[in-house]
Amino acid sequence: MSERKRMIAVVDDDPRVLESLENLFESAGHVVRTFSSAKALIDAGLSDIDCLVTDIGMPVMDGFELQDVVKKARPGLPVFLITGRHEIGDQQRANTKDISGFFRKPFDGPTLLAAVGNALRA
DSSP states (O other): OOOOOOEEEEEOSOHHHHHHHHHHHHHTTOEEEEESSHHHHHHHOSTTOSEEEEESOOSSSOHHHHHHHHHHHOTTOOEEEEESOOOHHHHHHHHTSOOSEEEESSOOHHHHHHHHHHHHHO
């Protein structure tokens, strides 16, 4: 019997990033669900996802706020934050959070893929 494929949720308000990350994770055999906002993910539910990759800079609810909501509902869920912003404060704020990784855009796809794979195996 084959092992269930892991579900990765990707949240970003940039459709090009969503498509790129969807292609990256699917190429490694993962199932991917993409969401253009934090609200869209929350409305869809968190029970089926095994990992979250979310942008920080989004309107209404940013990635840090989404991470807080997700960690309350699913404390052990691996969460990776990505950002195109380069403020020192983002890195410092990320360091205080229970996250699995922090990546600045443009990030190295194989490095992100490896980090997510390691988190899913842990």
